[in-house]
Amino acid sequence: MRRQRIRMRDLRRRFLAFCHAHRGSAPALLLAPATLWLLVFTLIPVGIVMYYSFLTRGAWGSVTSELTLENYQQLLDPTFGRVLLRSLWMAALTTVLCLGSGYLLAYWIAFASGPYKSLCLFLVILPFWSSDLVRLYAWITLLADHGLINDALLACGLITEPLPLLHNAFAVLLGLVYTYLPFMVLPLYAALERLDRAVLEAAADLGATPARRFVKVTLPLTKGGMLSGSVLVFVPTLGEFVIPELLGGAKVMLIGKLIALKFTGSRHWPLGAAYSLVLLLIILGLLLVYLRLGGSQEVFAERKA
Amino acid sequence: MDRHLRRQLDTHVEGFLTARLTRRDFLQRSAALGVGASLLTEILRLQAATVIEPEPGPQVLEKIKQEGKKLFLYNWEDYIHPRTIPRFEKTFGVKVTYDTFPSNEHLLAKLQAGAARYDVIFPTHNFIPIYRAQGLLAPLNHEHLPNLQHVHTKFLNTSFDPGNTYAVPYGWGMTGIAHNTKHTQDDTHLGSWALLFQNNQKYARKLGFTDEREEVIAAALLSLGYSANSRNKDELRQAGDVLLRLKPQIKAFYPGVELRKALITEDVVVAQSWSGEVVKAHAKNAAVAWNVPKEGGTGWFDTMAIPKKAAHKFTAAVFINFMLRPDVAADNANTTGYATANRTAVEQYVASQVVNNPAIYPSDEALGRIAFLETITDELLPTYDAIWTRLLGS
Numbered sequence: 001m002r003r004q005r006i007r008m009r010d011l012r013r014r015f016l017a018f019c020h021a022h023r024g025s026a027p028a029l030l031l032a033p034a035t036l037w038l039l040v041f042t043l044i045p046v047g048i049v050m051y052y053s054f055l056t057r058g059a060w061g062s063v064t065s066e067l068t069l070e071n072y073q074q075l076l077d078p079t080f081g082r083v084l085l086r087s088l089w090m091a092a093l094t095t096v097l098c099l100g101s102g103y104l105l106a107y108w109i110a111f112a113s114g115p116y117k118s119l120c121l122f123l124v125i126l127p128f129w130s131s132d133l134v135r136l137y138a139w140i141t142l143l144a145d146h147g148l149i150n151d152a153l154l155a156c157g158l159i160t161e162p163l164p165l166l167h168n169a170f171a172v173l174l175g176l177v178y179t180y181l182p183f184m185v186l187p188l189y190a191a192l193e194r195l196d197r198a199v200l201e202a203a204a205d206l207g208a209t210p211a212r213r214f215v216k217v218t219l220p221l222t223k224g225g226m227l228s229g230s231v232l233v234f235v236p237t238l239g240e241f242v243i244p245e246l247l248g249g250a251k252v253m254l255i256g257k258l259i260a261l262k263f264t265g266s267r268h269w270p271l272g273a274a275y276s277l278v279l280l281l282i283i284l285g286l287l288l289v290y291l292r293l294g295g296s297q298e299v300f301a302e303r304k305a
Numbered sequence: 306m307d308r309h310l311r312r313q314l315d316t317h318v319e320g321f322l323t324a325r326l327t328r329r330d331f332l333q334r335s336a337a338l339g340v341g342a343s344l345l346t347e348i349l350r351l352q353a354a355t356v357i358e359p360e361p362g363p364q365v366l367e368k369i370k371q372e373g374k375k376l377f378l379y380n381w382e383d384y385i386h387p388r389t390i391p392r393f394e395k396t397f398g399v400k401v402t403y404d405t406f407p408s409n410e411h412l413l414a415k416l417q418a419g420a421a422r423y424d425v426i427f428p429t430h431n432f433i434p435i436y437r438a439q440g441l442l443a444p445l446n447h448e449h450l451p452n453l454q455h456v457h458t459k460f461l462n463t464s465f466d467p468g469n470t471y472a473v474p475y476g477w478g479m480t481g482i483a484h485n486t487k488h489t490q491d492d493t494h495l496g497s498w499a500l501l502f503q504n505n506q507k508y509a510r511k512l513g514f515t516d517e518r519e520e521v522i523a524a525a526l527l528s529l530g531y532s533a534n535s536r537n538k539d540e541l542r543q544a545g546d547v548l549l550r551l552k553p554q555i556k557a558f559y560p561g562v563e564l565r566k567a568l569i570t571e572d573v574v575v576a577q578s579w580s581g582e583v584v585k586a587h588a589k590n591a592a593v594a595w596n597v598p599k600e601g602g603t604g605w606f607d608t609m610a611i612p613k614k615a616a617h618k619f620t621a622a623v624f625i626n627f628m629l630r631p632d633v634a635a636d637n638a639n640t641t642g643y644a645t646a647n648r649t650a651v652e653q654y655v656a657s658q659v660v661n662n663p664a665i666y667p668s669d670e671a672l673g674r675i676a677f678l679e680t681i682t683d684e685l686l687p688t689y690d691a692i693w694t695r696l697l698g699s
Binding site: 059060061062079082083144145146164166167248249250251253257258261263264265266267268269 | 408410411413435438439510518555556557558559567570572686689690693694695698699
C-alpha cells in the first residue's frame with residue numbers, strides 16, 4: 001500500500017515534470033481528451049460511413065473495396081428527393097409546433113406555476129424514464145379505430161364512424177411533437193428562467209403594455225433558447241425512424257426509413273451510406289445557418305453578460 | 306378427457322417418471338399392459354407436457370463447459386414455447402441470452418455488419434442462399450444433430466440448402482388472407498385475392514398488409530393471375546401499379562404481432578396475413594378466419610443455422626438438436642401458431658386441435674396452391690426494391 005503510494009507520487013512528479021518541459025504544447029495536451037472523444041465517437045464513425053459511400057455493391061449485397069461515385073448518382077432518384085422533402089417538411093412542422101406549444105408551457109412554468117415549478121419540470125422530464133416504444137404503443141392504444149379516443153367519442157354519440165387518427169401523417173406528426181417536446185421545453189425554460197425580471201419591470205415602468213413587453217423584451221431575450229430548442233427538435237426529427245413505422249403504419253416514409261431500407265431490403269450498404277452522408281451534410285448546413293442566424297451571437301452575448 | 310382416463314394417465318406418467326424408462330421400454334410396457342392406441346398417444350402427448358429430460362452425456366457437458374456454458378439466440382418474436390429455453394438451460398447448464406429480430410432483412414444486415422455474435426439464428430428458407438453466398442454461416446456437423454431424422458423429408462435437402470449443410474428446418478407457415486367473418490360473410494369474393502384487390506372500396510382503410518416486401522408483391526402478382534415467384538419484369542411492374550393504386554385504401558403495413566393485434570381489435574377486417582398470426586388472433590376473436598385464396602398463397606419455412614462467427618458452435622449444435630427433439634418441437638408448435646417441420650412431433654406429440662387446424666396444417670388441396678417463396682436474386686432485386694420504395698415512399 002505504502003509502496004504504491006510512493007509510486008503514485010513518483011508518477012505524478014514525473015507527469016508534472018513532463019508538462020513543465022513541454023509547456024509549449026499545453027493547449028494541445030489540454031485539448032487532447034476532447035479531441036480523442038470527438039475522434040472516437042464522431043470522426044471515425046462518420047469516416048467509416050463516408051468510406052462505405054464510395055464503395056461498390058458486390059454480389060448478394062456484399063461490399064467490395066472498389067471505389068466509385070455511382071452511389072451519389074443515385075441521389076437523383078425522384079423517390080429520394082420526394083422522401084427527403086417530406087422529411088424536411090415534417091421536421092420543420094414538428095419544430096414549429098413544438099416551439100409554439102413548448103413556449104407556452106415553458107413560459108407558464110417559469111412565470112406562473114409558483115410553488116409547483118419543480119413538480120412541473122419533473123413532469124416534463126418524466127416521460128424519459130420510460131422507453132420510447134412503450135409510449136408510442138400507448139398512443140396506438142389511444143388512437144386506434146377501436147382505441148380509447150374513438151370508443152369514447154362513439155359512446156358519446158359525437159361520431160358514428162371511427163375517426164382516422166392512426167396510421168397517417170397526422171399520427172406521425174403527433175408522435176413527433178409528443179416525443180420531442182421536452183427537448184424544446186427545457187432550453188426555453190432555461191432561457192425564460194434566466195431572463196432578468198428587472199428588465200421586464202423597467203419596460204412596464206416605461207409604459208409598455210404586457211403584449212409589447214413580451215414582443216420587445218421577452219421574445220428577443222429568449223431567442224437563444226428558441227434556437228437551441230429548435231435545433232434539438234429539428235435534427236433528430238429529420239432522421240426519425242421508429243415513429244413513422246409505428247404510428248404511420250409504414251405508409252408515411254421519411255428519410256430514416258429510406259436509409260434503413262437501403263441497408264436491409266435493398267442489401268446496398270454503399271448506397272445507404274451515401275444517403276446517410278447526404279442527410280448529415282444537410283443537417284450540418286442547417287447548423288451553420290443556425291450559427292449565422294444568431295446562435296453564435298447568442299452564445300457570445302451570454303458570455304459577455 | 307374424462308376423469309377416469311385422466312387418472313389412468315397420471316398413474317402411467319408417474320410410473321414413467323419414477324422408473325426413468327426410455328421411450329421404447331415405455332412403449333413396450335404400455336403395449337404389454339394392453340393400453341389402447343388412443344390412450345397411448347394421449348399419454349405421449351401428456352408426457353410431452355411433463356418435463357422429463359434425458360440426461361446429456363458427460364462429454365457433451367464437458368464440451369459445453371469448455372465453450373463457457375453460454376448461448377446467444379436470435380429468433381423471431383413469439384416463435385418459441387416460453388419454457389423451451391428454461392428446459393434447455395436446466396438440462397445442459399447453459400445460460401441462454403435470447404433476442405428477437407423483426408425481419409429477415411434486419412437479421413441479414415446484422416450478420417453482415419459482423420458485430421453481432423449470435424450462436425443460433427432463425428433465417429427463412431429463401432434467405433439461406435444469400436448467407437451461403439456471403440459465407441456468413443458455419444457448416445453443420447450432422448453427427449451432432451441425430452434428431453434431424455425426425456424432420457419431414459419435404460423440408461430437407463432443398464435447393465436453398467442442398468444436403469442441409471448450413472441450416473435445418475424449424476417451423477413453417479403460409480401467407481394468405483385473414484378476414485373477419487362479421488364483416489365479410491356476404492362477400493362474393495371470399496377465398497380470392499379479389500377480396501383485397503378489387504373490392505377494396507367496401508373495406509377502405511380496413512385493409513391490412515404484411516410489412517414484408519416479397520409477400521406484398523407476391524400477393525399483387527397472384528391477384529393478377531401471375532406466379533407468386535414471377536421473374537417477368539413486366540408482370541412485376543403491373544403488380545407494383547396495382548399496389549400503388551390500392552395504397553390509399555390500405556390501413557397499414559404491419560409487422561406480425563401488430564397485424565395480429567389489428568385483426569383482434571377489428572381495426573382491419575381483411576388482411577394479407579401470415580397463417581400463425583391468424584391462428585393466434587382467432588383464439589382471441591373467433592370471427593377472424595383464414596383462407597388460402599384460390600389464386601394461391603405463399604409458403605415459407607424458417608430454419609436454424611449457426612453463424613460463422615459464433616463463439617459457442619458446439620453448444621449451438623446441441624441446442625439445435627434439442628429443438629429438433631420431437632417433444633420440444635411439438636411444444637413450440639403448440640404455442641407459436643405455426644406448423645413444425647418435425648414429422649415425428651406431428652405424428653406423436655402435437656396437440657390434436659393443432660394438427661387438425663387447417664390454418665396450421667392445410668389440406669393437401671390447399672397446400673397444392675401454396676408456392677414457396679424463391680430467393681430474390683441480384684438481377685431481380687432492383688425491380689423489387691423500386692416497387693417497394695415507390696409504394697412506401699409515394
